[in-house]
Amino acid sequence: MAEPVLELDDLTVNFRLRAGDLTAVNGVSFAIERGQTFGLVGESGSGKSVTAKAIMRLIPDPPGEIPRGRIVFEGENILDKNDAEMRAMRGRRMAMVFQEPMSALNPVYTVHSQIADALRTNLGISKQEARERVIELLTLVGIPSPHKRLDSYVHEFSGGMRQRVMLAMALSCNPVFLIADEPTTALDVTIQATILELITRMIHERGMSLLFITHNLGVVAHACDKIGVMYASHIVELADKREIFANPQHPYTVGLLNSIPRLDTQSKYLTPITGSVCNMLRPPAGCKFNPRCSHAMDICRREVPKLKEIAPGHYAACHLHDKG
Amino acid sequence: MSELEANKLVDGNLAWRAPPAPTLGSRIAKAFSNAWYELRKSRTASIGAVMLVLLFGACIATPWIATHDPVKQNYRARLAPPSEKHLLGTDRLGRDIYSRLLYGGRRLVTIALVAVGLSLLIGVPFGVLTGYFGGLADTIGMRIVDGLLAFPGLLLYLLFVTVAQAWKFEGFMLDVVLVGALALAGMPEKARLARGSVLAEKQKEYVEASRAVGESSTRIALSQILPNIVSPLIVTATVRFGFVILIVAALSFLGLGTPPPTPDWGSDLSAARDYMETHPLIAAFPGLAICYTVLAFNLFGDGLRDILDPRIAER
Numbered sequence: 202m203a204e205p206v207l208e209l210d211d212l213t214v215n216f217r218l219r220a221g222d223l224t225a226v227n228g229v230s231f232a233i234e235r236g237q238t239f240g241l242v243g244e245s246g247s248g249k250s251v252t253a254k255a256i257m258r259l260i261p262d263p264p265g266e267i268p269r270g271r272i273v274f275e276g277e278n279i280l281d282k283n284d285a286e287m288r289a290m291r292g293r294r295m296a297m298v299f300q301e302p303m304s305a306l307n308p309v310y311t312v313h314s315q316i317a318d319a320l321r322t323n324l325g326i327s328k329q330e331a332r333e334r335v336i337e338l339l340t341l342v343g344i345p346s347p348h349k350r351l352d353s354y355v356h357e358f359s360g361g362m363r364q365r366v367m368l369a370m371a372l373s374c375n376p377v378f379l380i381a382d383e384p385t386t387a388l389d390v391t392i393q394a395t396i397l398e399l400i401t402r403m404i405h406e407r408g409m410s411l412l413f414i415t416h417n418l419g420v421v422a423h424a425c426d427k428i429g430v431m432y433a434s435h436i437v438e439l440a441d442k443r444e445i446f447a448n449p450q451h452p453y454t455v456g457l458l459n460s461i462p463r464l465d466t467q468s469k470y471l472t473p474i475t476g477s478v479c480n481m482l483r484p485p486a487g488c489k490f491n492p493r494c495s496h497a498m499d500i501c502r503r504e505v506p507k508l509k510e511i512a513p514g515h516y517a518a519c520h521l522h523d524k525g
Numbered sequence: 526m527s528e529l530e531a532n533k534l535v536d537g538n539l540a541w542r543a544p545p546a547p548t549l550g551s552r553i554a555k556a557f558s559n560a561w562y563e564l565r566k567s568r569t570a571s572i573g574a575v576m577l578v579l580l581f582g583a584c585i586a587t588p589w590i591a592t593h594d595p596v597k598q599n600y601r602a603r604l605a606p607p608s609e610k611h612l613l614g615t616d617r618l619g620r621d622i623y624s625r626l627l628y629g630g631r632r633l634v635t636i637a638l639v640a641v642g643l644s645l646l647i648g649v650p651f652g653v654l655t656g657y658f659g660g661l662a663d664t665i666g667m668r669i670v671d672g673l674l675a676f677p678g679l680l681l682y683l684l685f686v687t688v689a690q691a692w693k694f695e696g697f698m699l700d701v702v703l704v705g706a707l708a709l710a711g712m713p714e715k716a717r718l719a720r721g722s723v724l725a726e727k728q729k730e731y732v733e734a735s736r737a738v739g740e741s742s743t744r745i746a747l748s749q750i751l752p753n754i755v756s757p758l759i760v761t762a763t764v765r766f767g768f769v770i771l772i773v774a775a776l777s778f779l780g781l782g783t784p785p786p787t788p789d790w791g792s793d794l795s796a797a798r799d800y801m802e803t804h805p806l807i808a809a810f811p812g813l814a815i816c817y818t819v820l821a822f823n824l825f826g827d828g829l830r831d832i833l834d835p836r837i838a839e840r
Contacts, residue, residue: 254733257736257737259733259736259737288739288740288741289739290739291736291737291738291739292737292738292739293739296737296738297734297737299730299733299734299737300730301730304729304730304731305730305731305733305734306731306734307731307735307749307752307753308731308753309752309753310752318740319738319739319740322738322739322740322744323738323739352547367734370734370738371737371738373738374738
């Protein structure tokens with residue numbers, strides 16, 4: 202088994218809000234191996250993005266804090282690093298693609314100056330070198346005639362093109378690890394596939410690892426090797442892609458899969474998961490999914506289930522799998 | 526194999542070189558043509574811009590277009606009406622009013638420019654940094670600003686100028702003190718405005734994206750956020766010019782500006798009061814000059830606001 206690039210161990214993120222304390226990420230552990238694509242799936246508010254931001258150490262403190270856990274990146278615990286060390290790491294070793302390409306690029310700078318800025322901050326190369334490198338990057342991410350588009354502003358690009366620019370910016374300093382936080386959510390369906398394909402191709406060509414965050418299982422099926430399903434701050438199921446789709450073990454995963462429209466069956470209606478995500482300020486006791494779960498038992502309302510290995514490489518956090 | 530070569534292999538056909546970055550000259554030319562295009566959207570702004578161009582033109586060209594020495598007295602031509610020799614006539618000491626207006630305007634506009642420029646230079650970084658870093662820095666910074674705001678502006682100028690005069694500051698030094706007072710009094714407004722805009726702007730995702738590529742906080746605040754909040758600052762600064770000109774003129778009207786014989790619209794206007802009944806034109810010209818200048822700045826500022834912030838413009 203290859204050595205992991207990133208390993209989360211019992212990561213917990215709290216937010217101290219005026220309305221009370223909120224645990225956005227609760228004891229999340231998983232590992233991403235070199236060259237692997239890990240998909241983190243879950244509904245809005247399940248803690249996916251907070252996990253990503255914690256890895257980049259972009260959680261504002263206050264109100265956020267990380268009381269427990271470790272984030273081991275290339276053998277070093279990120280949480281021990283100071284600001285300057287973190288800055289040196291961001292961009293150069295790990296980078297991020299954001300959900301909204303509209304707002305994640307600065308409207309007052311040209312595309313060239315934004316990417317060149319990142320390049321020059323991180324790699325300290327000359328202006329002319331940076332310029333050539335930017336053109337290469339834009340070519341790489343499939344921007345047509347990049348030498349003409351170079352000095353355009355962000356508003357002169359379409360959504361898909363902006364996301365390509367974001368990707369070029371993230372890849373500019375050759376990071377070994379990329380976080381893509383719902384990179385296709387804000388895009389047209391037709392563009393989504395192209396961008397997705399582009400991201401996975403870039404990752405494979407460069408031997409990078411990817412943490413892919415999405416609420417779209419279809420996207421995950423296309424792009425990822427391994428999948429973690431998150432629900433209300435917990436990882437509820439963790440397995441290889443094939444395992445998750447062929448043999449889902451957590452009722453929430455089953456529910457998610459059932460709510461995808463299928464081409465191969467003739468059903469008129471989808472089967473949604475009943476109810477809605479619990480209020481994270483006052484989460485239910487025990488398993489957070491129990492109010493919506495059709496299999497809920499007594500123990501589910503009392504005890505938080507632990508993530509257990511139920512088959513080789515397949516983990517689930519559900520009392521249904523308790524022995525005996 | 527370097528990373529650069531790796532990229533070349535990936536795409537195969539990257540034989541051409543990057544085109545040169547646009548030159549500074551072409552960028553300035555483009556900026557001006559864009560600015561003119563935008564200006565034409567608002568009639569107010571265009572009128573203000575034309576008035577300002579005339580004003581600045583006159584200020585720059587003063588040594589060439591003035592017909593007389595502004596301080597040279599001529600007792601044979603006291604209180605002369607406008608004529609070919611004295612375009613706007615002469616004052617009670619026979620000095621050419623036209624030339625005095627030009628030289629006085631030059632001084633006044635320079636003082637206003639430096640004062641507003643200085644207040645921006647102090648106030649904006651102050652507001653941007655306190656707003657961006659928040660917390661204790663913000664609290665302390667804003668209390669300082671509150672303290673300055675609590676002082677009525679005119680009182681602050683009077684205090685500065687009186688003290689300066691008591692210390693026998695003269696000429697240039699007195700102007701420096703005046704500019705300093707004006708800058709200090711104008712600073713809180715800019716700091717507040719900048720801080721408010723930064724608070725809104727720092728929530729945007731591009732700020733987080735800049736952090737994600739490894740930029741430092743100061744750099745993000747000053748080079749990423751600042752350019753995004755300039756439009757309200759430009760508008761306030763422009764309107765503030767008119768206000769500063771009015772204040773400087775008022776101070777010299779009260780005898781707290783530069784002492785005679787230096788040409789000055791305010792003190793000239795004040796001196797002309799005694800001749801209001803017999804020679805009203807002598808008072809009219811400096812008054813009109815002040816009006817014109819303040820109007821030019823205000824029209825331009827208002828127009829700019831309409832252009833830069835379409836949400837406010839009600840059409």
